[in-house]
Each structure stands twice: as structure tokens, then as C-alpha cells.
Amino acid sequence: MIDGKVLENYARLVINIGVNLQKGQGLEIICPVEKYQVAEALTKAGYEAGAKIVQVRWSAQNIDKLNYENASLDVLTDIPKWYVDSKNYLVEKGFCYVAVSAEDPSAFKNISAQKIGEIYKARSKALKKYSDAIMANKIRWCVVSVPTYAWAKQIFPNAENPEEELSNAIIKTMRLDQENPLSTWQEHIATLEKRAGFLNSSNFEYIHFKNSIGTDLTVGLCDNHIWTSAKEKAQDGVGFVANLPTEEVFTAPHRLKVDGVVKSALPLCENGQIIDDFSITFKQGKIVDFYAQKGYETLKQLIETDKGTKRLGEIALIGKNSPVAKSNLLFFNTLFDENASCHLAIGKAYPTTVLDGDKLSKKQLESLGVNDSAEHVDFMIGTPDLVVTGIKKDGTKVPLMLDGDWLI
Numbered sequence: 001m002i003d004g005k006v007l008e009n010y011a012r013l014v015i016n017i018g019v020n021l022q023k024g025q026g027l028e029i030i031c032p033v034e035k036y037q038v039a040e041a042l043t044k045a046g047y048e049a050g051a052k053i054v055q056v057r058w059s060a061q062n063i064d065k066l067n068y069e070n071a072s073l074d075v076l077t078d079i080p081k082w083y084v085d086s087k088n089y090l091v092e093k094g095f096c097y098v099a100v101s102a103e104d105p106s107a108f109k110n111i112s113a114q115k116i117g118e119i120y121k122a123r124s125k126a127l128k129k130y131s132d133a134i135m136a137n138k139i140r141w142c143v144v145s146v147p148t149y150a151w152a153k154q155i156f157p158n159a160e161n162p163e164e165e166l167s168n169a170i171i172k173t174m175r176l177d178q179e180n181p182l183s184t185w186q187e188h189i190a191t192l193e194k195r196a197g198f199l200n201s202s203n204f205e206y207i208h209f210k211n212s213i214g215t216d217l218t219v220g221l222c223d224n225h226i227w228t229s230a231k232e233k234a235q236d237g238v239g240f241v242a243n244l245p246t247e248e249v250f251t252a253p254h255r256l257k258v259d260g261v262v263k264s265a266l267p268l269c270e271n272g273q274i275i276d277d278f279s280i281t282f283k284q285g286k287i288v289d290f291y292a293q294k295g296y297e298t299l300k301q302l303i304e305t306d307k308g309t310k311r312l313g314e315i316a317l318i319g320k321n322s323p324v325a326k327s328n329l330l331f332f333n334t335l336f337d338e339n340a341s342c343h344l345a346i347g348k349a350y351p352t353t354v355l356d357g358d359k360l361s362k363k364q365l366e367s368l369g370v371n372d373s374a375e376h377v378d379f380m381i382g383t384p385d386l387v388v389t390g391i392k393k394d395g396t397k398v399p400l401m402l403d404g405d406w407l408i
Contacts, residue, residue: 002146002167002176003037009181010144010174011038011045013244017185018142019096020240023050026095032102033058038146042098061107061150061272068111068119076115077122087130090139094236097134097141104150105332108272116271117301124305124374135376136351136358137232140240145170145335154332173245173323173336189241192229195317196249198408199227202398204390206257207315209342211386213263214279218391219315219344220257222369224355227251235358245324247339250316252353254369256285258312265341266380269332273298275379285311287346302346308373314345314353320384320404334378341382342401347373 002010015021027046031039039056046054067076090097108116124131134141147170152162159165171177178184209217230246231239259282267276275295281288287310292299303309318339319325325340349371351357357365362372388401399407 002171006171006176007038007041008045009176011041012048013174013176013181013185014042014098014142014144015045015049017182018144018241018244019098019140020238021046021049021051021096021140022238024052025050026090026093027051027054027098028057028090028095029054029098029100030057030059031100032146032148033060034148035100035102035146038100042100061104065107065111068108068115073115073118076119079123079126084126084130087127088133091130091133095139097139099141099143101143101145101333101335102148102151103269103272103333104148105154105269105272105274107150109274111272113273113295113297113301116273117298117305120271121301121305121374128374131348131374131376135348137234138358140234140236140238142240142242142244143335144244145333151333155329169327169329169331173327173339175245175323185241189230192247192249193231195406195408196227196229199249199251199390199400202390202392204398205393206391207400208389208391209262209381209386210389211263211383213265213383214261215263215381215383215386217258217260217262217282217381219312220254220285220369221315222252222254222349222354224368225251226353226355228350228353232352243335243339245336245339247318247322247324248316248343249318250314250350250353252349252370253312253315253344254285255311255349255366255371256369258282258285262344262381264379264381265383266330266337267294267332268377268379269334270295270298270302270377274332275299278379282312287311302375302377305347305375306373308371309347309375309377311346311371311373312344313347313349313371313373313376314343314378316343316345316378317388317401317406318342318382319401319406320382320386337380338378341380342386342388343378343380343382345376345378347371347375347377
């Protein structure tokens with residue numbers, strides 16, 4: 001368990017660097033009920049930063065599992081209006097939002113993938129207005145994590161104290177083992193912004209991925225695309241960091257210009273179920289074939305959520321020497337695993353990854369190639385031998401990554 005001075009630094013990092021809470025703002029925290037100490041530390045840090053109110057919403061996978069096992073599908077897919085209104089309220093009132101992600105990756109392994117898929121599909125559609133606001137940076141948000149026993153046991157099945165092992169790993173990936181974590185993060189953010197600056201000045205038309213396990217994929221980039229790094233800017237003009245940890249530089253792929261095959265580099269934990277050893281084939285931006293050794297039905301449900309989940313919404317570059325990658329751990333948690341590996345996302349693109357995207361209509365965004373969907377699900381494709389090449393409009397090829405690491 002992260003505790004003591006480290007927990008204080010953790011909470012201040014999340015509040016001051018993550019959501020960058022401003023005086024007089026409201027803050028909502030969603031947190032696993034068994035991690036109330038973390039919610040308490042975040043609440044204290046919120047009030048230290050000048051929050052007008054901090055409200056906590058508890059999550060409990062065991063309760064969710066009981067509901068999924070016993071309630072009928074028509075009840076589970078009837079998303080209450082009060083719940084939708086409560087999420088939209090955060091946007092209307094300018095709250096900041098912190099999500100503590102610490103799920104057991106196998107919590108729902110014995111529940112029908114189709115049932116889980118239908119539940120999450122209904123939830124995604126009901127919360128579309130809210131998720132659109134989040135992805136357009138109408139409010140500042142941050143996803144973080146803390147160890148839980150069930151999750152830690154998946155990663156360290158033979159350890160005497162799995163939670164302590166996972167705590168130590170999270171502390172290192174979040175740079176909380178440094179003397180001054182906040183200043184260390186400022187330096188890290190500056191490095192990522194420098195890489196984003198190079199990519200933006202290069203104005204590539206395509207990015208090509210190739211490795212030895214079968215990935216050979218060409219991804220076209222949206223017109224007027226912008227490479228973004230850790231520090232984003234909300235619509236109120238205040239900067240924030242949406243994920244802690246984060247190692248990526250990312251942008252929007254063109255929804256009609258993705259061709260080839262991509263193979264998964266790491267398992268994907270989606271809705272409490274594992275998808276592993278999978279491949280996806282694209283033609284003119286659309287998924288035309290897919291396969292999974294494990295979790296095929298879960299992958300199928302995801303891809304069939306709506307028209308947008310048959311296309312890509314994000315392309316992200318990450319070097320193999322990030323703290324997450326160097327841990328040599330499979331976290332079974334996308335927040336961490338995506339920061340060990342270059343990744344793509346099925347579904348909605350961030351409007352902020354094209355010029356003035358937060359001011360454009362859906363039709364204008366689509367004309368630039370920006371994909372829309374009720375979902376946004378990252379999956380990892382980076383391997384130790386991955387080669388990434390930028391291709392300019394005149395055909396010039398620029399090596400960006402070799403053997404899985406940055407050349408720029």
C-alpha cells in the first residue's frame with residue numbers, strides 16, 4: 001500500500017500536476033471502496049489546493065459482479081437518468097475529475113462476454129455527451145492507480161505480499177521515488193513536449209509500423225493533425241496531465257487511411273476480461289478482419305459497438321526505455337501497459353489532436369479524418385524490435401524509432 005509521505009506526494013502530484021486544480025473549483029474522485037485512504041489523501045490535497053468541494057464516488061467490482069450475475073440484461077442496460085445527469089453536472093459546473101483505476105483484470109472472466117459488452121455499450125452511449133466533453137478537454141481530468149490485492153495477485157502470484165510489490169512498482173513508474181517528484185515530472189513533460197514539437201514541425205502524412213511478430217501497418221494522419229504530449233490544455237486555458245504515469249506522444253489517425261495488419265504486443269484488459277494474442281487487419285481505415293487466441297468474443301463486442309469502433313482514434317509513440325517498460329512487468333492495466341509500448345486506440349479520436357478541434361463541429365472534424373465513437377480503447381503494439389518511420393507528403397522517409405526506442 002502506498003502510504004505515509006509517499007501517499008502525500010502521490011496525492012499532491014495528482015491534484016497539482018494531474019488535474020491542476022484551481023482555487024474555487026469542484027473536484028470529483030472515483031475510487032475503489034477498499035482504498036478509502038487514497039480518497040482521503042486526494043481529498044486533503046484538493047482542499048489544500050483550494051477546492052470549493054470534493055465529492056467521492058465509490059467503485060466496487062465485487063458488487064458489480066453480483067449485479068451482472070443476477071440482474072437481467074434489460075435492467076443492466078437501462079442506465080438511470082440521474083447517473084447520466086450527475087456526470088454531465090461535472091462539465092456544467094467546471095469540476096475536475098480524478099479516476100483511480102485499480103480493477104482486478106479477471107473480475108468478470110466467468111460472465112458472458114456478450115452480456116458485459118451489451119452493458120458497457122449501453123453505458124457508453126448513455127454517457128456519450130459526457131465522454132465527448134472529457135475528450136474535448138472541457139474539464140480537466142486525470143486517471144491514476146493504486147494497488148489492490150486482487151490486481152496485485154495477478155501480477156505477483158507467488159509473492160508473500162503482492163500489494164507491497166505492486167506499490168513499489170507504481171512508485172517507480174510515477175517517479176515518486178525521486179527527491180522532488182513534482183520537479184522531476186516537469187522535466188519529463190518538457191522532454192515529451194520537445195519530441196512532440198519535432199513531429200509537428202515534420203508534418204508527416206503517414207506513420208509506418210513494422211516488427212518481427214507480423215505488424216506491417218501504415219497509418220495516415222488527419223489533416224491539420226497535432227502531436228500532443230503529457231501536458232494538455234483544457235478549454236479554460238489551464239494545463240493538465242490526463243494520465244499518471246504517461247510516456248506518450250500521440251495524435252489522430254485519419255479514419256480512412258489505415259492499411260495493413262497489426263499484432264498485439266501485450267494483453268488487453270477490457271471490461272474485466274482479457275484479450276490476448278490478437279491481430280487486426282485494416283483496409284482504407286476500416287477493420288476487415290480480426291483474430292484473438294484469447295478473448296475473441298470480447299474483442300468482437302468491442303469492434304461491433306458502433307461504426308466508429310471499426311476504425312482508429314489514436315496513434316501513440318512510446319520508447320521501450322520508459323520506467324514502465326523497464327519494470328519488465330505486465331500490469332494488466334492499460335494505464336500502465338500503454339506506457340510501456342507504442343499503442344493504437346479503437347474508436348473516438350481526441351478532437352484536441354487537430355488544429356482548433358475543440359471549436360469544430362462533428363461534420364468538420366469528420367472532413368479532416370477525425371473518427372467518432374462512443375468508445376476509446378487503447379491496445380499495445382510496441383515490441384523491442386519495432387521500427388517506426390514517418391513519411392512526408394513528398395515521400396521522404398524519416399526514421400523515428402529503431403528497435404523500439406526513440407531516434408529523436
